[in-house]
Amino acid sequence: MSYVILIIALPFAAFVINGLLSGKIPHRFAGWLATGAIGVAAVLAWLTAYSYFFQSTSFEKIIPFQITWLSFTETLQIDMGILLDPISVMMLVVITTVSLMVFLYSLGYMQGEKGFVRYYAFLSLFSFSMLGLVVATNLFQLYMFWELVGVSSDLLIGYYYDKPEAVAAAKKAFIVTRFADFGFLVGILLLSYYTGTFDFAAITDPNHTAFTTMTGSLFLGLSVLTWALMLIFMGGAGKSAMFPLHIWLPDAMEGPTPVSALIHAATMVVAGVFLVARMFPVFSFHAPEALDAVAFIGVFTLLFAAIIACTQTDIKRILAFSTMSQIGYMMLALGVSDYGDQGLGFTASMFHLFTHAFFKALLFLGAGSIIHAIHSNDIREMGNLRKHQPVTHIVFLIACLAIAGIPPFAGFFSKDEILAATLNSSPVYFAIATFTAGLTAFYMFRLYFLVFWNRETVYEYKPHESSFIMLVPMIVLAVGSAVAGFIPFGKFVSSDSQPLHIEMNQTVAILSIVVAATGILIAWALYKKESPLSEKIASTLNGLYRVALKKFYIDELYVFITKKIIFNLISKPIAWFDRHVIDALMDFTATATNKVSAEIKGLQSGQLQHYAYIFLSGVVLIVLIMIFNYT
Amino acid sequence: MIIFSLMAVTSRRILRAAVYLLFALAGTAALYFMIDYQFLAAVQLIVYAGGIVVLIIFSILLTTHINEKLEKPAPGKVFITAVLALGGFVLTVYALTQHNFVVSDLPQTEATVSHIGEKLLGYGEGGYVLPFEVISILLLAAMIGAIVIAKRKASDS
Amino acid sequence: MMEHVPISHVLIVTSAMFFIGVYGFLTRRNLVTMLIGVELMLNAVNINFVIFDRYLYPDQISGHFFALFIIAIAAAEAAVAIAIFINLYRNIRSIDVEEVDKMKY
Numbered sequence: 001m002s003y004v005i006l007i008i009a010l011p012f013a014a015f016v017i018n019g020l021l022s023g024k025i026p027h028r029f030a031g032w033l034a035t036g037a038i039g040v041a042a043v044l045a046w047l048t049a050y051s052y053f054f055q056s057t058s059f060e061k062i063i064p065f066q067i068t069w070l071s072f073t074e075t076l077q078i079d080m081g082i083l084l085d086p087i088s089v090m091m092l093v094v095i096t097t098v099s100l101m102v103f104l105y106s107l108g109y110m111q112g113e114k115g116f117v118r119y120y121a122f123l124s125l126f127s128f129s130m131l132g133l134v135v136a137t138n139l140f141q142l143y144m145f146w147e148l149v150g151v152s153s154d155l156l157i158g159y160y161y162d163k164p165e166a167v168a169a170a171k172k173a174f175i176v177t178r179f180a181d182f183g184f185l186v187g188i189l190l191l192s193y194y195t196g197t198f199d200f201a202a203i204t205d206p207n208h209t210a211f212t213t214m215t216g217s218l219f220l221g222l223s224v225l226t227w228a229l230m231l232i233f234m235g236g237a238g239k240s241a242m243f244p245l246h247i248w249l250p251d252a253m254e255g256p257t258p259v260s261a262l263i264h265a266a267t268m269v270v271a272g273v274f275l276v277a278r279m280f281p282v283f284s285f286h287a288p289e290a291l292d293a294v295a296f297i298g299v300f301t302l303l304f305a306a307i308i309a310c311t312q313t314d315i316k317r318i319l320a321f322s323t324m325s326q327i328g329y330m331m332l333a334l335g336v337s338d339y340g341d342q343g344l345g346f347t348a349s350m351f352h353l354f355t356h357a358f359f360k361a362l363l364f365l366g367a368g369s370i371i372h373a374i375h376s377n378d379i380r381e382m383g384n385l386r387k388h389q390p391v392t393h394i395v396f397l398i399a400c401l402a403i404a405g406i407p408p409f410a411g412f413f414s415k416d417e418i419l420a421a422t423l424n425s426s427p428v429y430f431a432i433a434t435f436t437a438g439l440t441a442f443y444m445f446r447l448y449f450l451v452f453w454n455r456e457t458v459y460e461y462k463p464h465e466s467s468f469i470m471l472v473p474m475i476v477l478a479v480g481s482a483v484a485g486f487i488p489f490g491k492f493v494s495s496d497s498q499p500l501h502i503e504m505n506q507t508v509a510i511l512s513i514v515v516a517a518t519g520i521l522i523a524w525a526l527y528k529k530e531s532p533l534s535e536k537i538a539s540t541l542n543g544l545y546r547v548a549l550k551k552f553y554i555d556e557l558y559v560f561i562t563k564k565i566i567f568n569l570i571s572k573p574i575a576w577f578d579r580h581v582i583d584a585l586m587d588f589t590a591t592a593t594n595k596v597s598a599e600i601k602g603l604q605s606g607q608l609q610h611y612a613y614i615f616l617s618g619v620v621l622i623v624l625i626m627i628f629n630y631t
Numbered sequence: 632m633i634i635f636s637l638m639a640v641t642s643r644r645i646l647r648a649a650v651y652l653l654f655a656l657a658g659t660a661a662l663y664f665m666i667d668y669q670f671l672a673a674v675q676l677i678v679y680a681g682g683i684v685v686l687i688i689f690s691i692l693l694t695t696h697i698n699e700k701l702e703k704p705a706p707g708k709v710f711i712t713a714v715l716a717l718g719g720f721v722l723t724v725y726a727l728t729q730h731n732f733v734v735s736d737l738p739q740t741e742a743t744v745s746h747i748g749e750k751l752l753g754y755g756e757g758g759y760v761l762p763f764e765v766i767s768i769l770l771l772a773a774m775i776g777a778i779v780i781a782k783r784k785a786s787d788s
Numbered sequence: 789m790m791e792h793v794p795i796s797h798v799l800i801v802t803s804a805m806f807f808i809g810v811y812g813f814l815t816r817r818n819l820v821t822m823l824i825g826v827e828l829m830l831n832a833v834n835i836n837f838v839i840f841d842r843y844l845y846p847d848q849i850s851g852h853f854f855a856l857f858i859i860a861i862a863a864a865e866a867a868v869a870i871a872i873f874i875n876l877y878r879n880i881r882s883i884d885v886e887e888v889d890k891m892k893y
Contacts, residue, residue, distance in 0.1 A: 773864035
């Protein structure tokens, strides 16, 4: 299994070559180099998965590669290594595959763009950091790659750095996730302070002795361990755009569309889910309260984002909110899950992560194809595109069916598992999740009908089908979205690495299909043809519609909090103190020195003889004093 | 000697001041002769009278006109300086008269040229080879420094 | 030849010479004449060395050597000083000490 290191090393090599030689090598070469590197990595990842899942019976944690990187004390040291277990192998497959598709797609999409080589360098860097993240053997390595992911995502969002919106979005994404990562870091430090190790193998061992002391000591009514895990989850929530740290994700759509597909749909945003899954035994055994928080935030976000998605008009933003909603599902599933036999939620969450990566990447690539064709993001300017882009239309339809949860497409199976898991734990959450499944179907098909059906639109540019190199990845992903659901996921991925037998819950399945079909039908009725009905509904629900359109004013709330409260109440007095007390002290020192200097500078006349006078007088005076003292 | 010194610092013709300095230095040399330090007297004559004064005269000729009279120093300045100098002088004389010098009766060491030479290069007790070497380096440095400073810059011409 | 001259008389003469040098240094405005004052002071000190050596410690001729070295240093000093004067004169067409105040604060 030692070739696993290559999976990580290859994208890094591509990044180094493209980054260093940017501007010196031709575009095509740079693109194919990076694509080739990730392609080989993808093949290796599939090989790894094959040998891991099919050639061994038990899914133990394997560490094929490890070096000690920093050694602080005898007991506390930081390693760099590769950890293979079911979820990391699964993530390797997902990331390399989706990356490969996006790399291929970008060859067509980004053709002729300025900074093509830079784009591929950043993309490779991102793949490298994401892969490093999922195979991390310890929390610290994970944190390092976590930050690397943040940086490369920031670079890619701000790819069009001459566009002020893109720069602002990059800044926003960076600051929000950075803020969350601060919590993450504190959580890591807390956890490692008590356990004395960063290693996942040790931390996730349910019988680890250190946890008893942590669960014993209380802070504000919750154990220290719970707080540590909450803080770690805060980092995950930041990356995964959970409420209330979600505000960066919609703006992040300023980046190139393939970037949105790769980062903000399929891989990076699920890092938070992955993190919680990685730490799941700790959550499950020692801090169920933290897990409850995960579930609550998950369910809130999935409903919240779905409602907003119904009102947006920017195609990429709709997809962004739908991403948030789907990740909410994953978090919810993790939150309601148990360890071991009752770990349906864990498996369901990972399963949904897996399938979601395919259909969401496909949705974004499809959106990219549409945007590429008509040079607009606004769905109100689209319509009847099925005539112009038949292939895009088909794959987009597949993706929509998948996300809506219509069998036999992938989303149905994973979402069904999530709903079943939720039902076992909390009926209220189940109701919300099911309702949102309908909502999901509604807004996805609203998008679908508005773009591909509806009225005939006159386009400024004649829309055309995308080039072959862009269609291939979309078709591959469409196949993935269609069939990924048939993988018996429970056999491979479960919370305790033991095969989990999953039975389909008939009632839940039928219910979810009915709900999804209802959503699609409503969308069909409202948006299939150009009709005034949707406007009418929007105006009847005027308040809710407006609020949702404005994303529930969360952005405004943030601005209010930062501007009004933090700036005015905290920063301003501090600034005042700084300016009028600290600076004044400094100024006083400076002006006093100045004044004194100005006064005494006359003594430095530059006249040699003046100095001699003074000198001589001094000598005479001293001699006088000496003589009279001695006699 | 005193008179020459006085005239050297008061003469308003700069060239004459230099010549008065020459006489004062020559008087010093005479003093050395009188105490039987012939070699020192010779050095005094050669270096001071022959070297420095010539140098001074040379620079005077370079920087001033021959007939130019120096302006009279301001009376106030003269007064203050005179008071200071006289004060210092009186103090010194006072100290001198107060102090009782014990004049040695020991026979005088011969200050012949060969003796001086031996001493100057001796490195045993009472030898001066280190200061001798140091002074030679100082002279070299001064020579180079003087040339560099006084040299016309290449861009000037 | 000088045995009948008391040492204090010679010392009074040299101190007079020294303070004349001081006077010259302070009153003159031409740099060259100031240098003359400095030479006078140096010379006076030089005589002092020799006289102390001759009268008080005739067995060791250290003062004699001091005088020799002082003469050498005086020569070096004069050479450098005059080089500076010449350069100064070339730059500001004057060797008046009161005009040399460019380097104050």
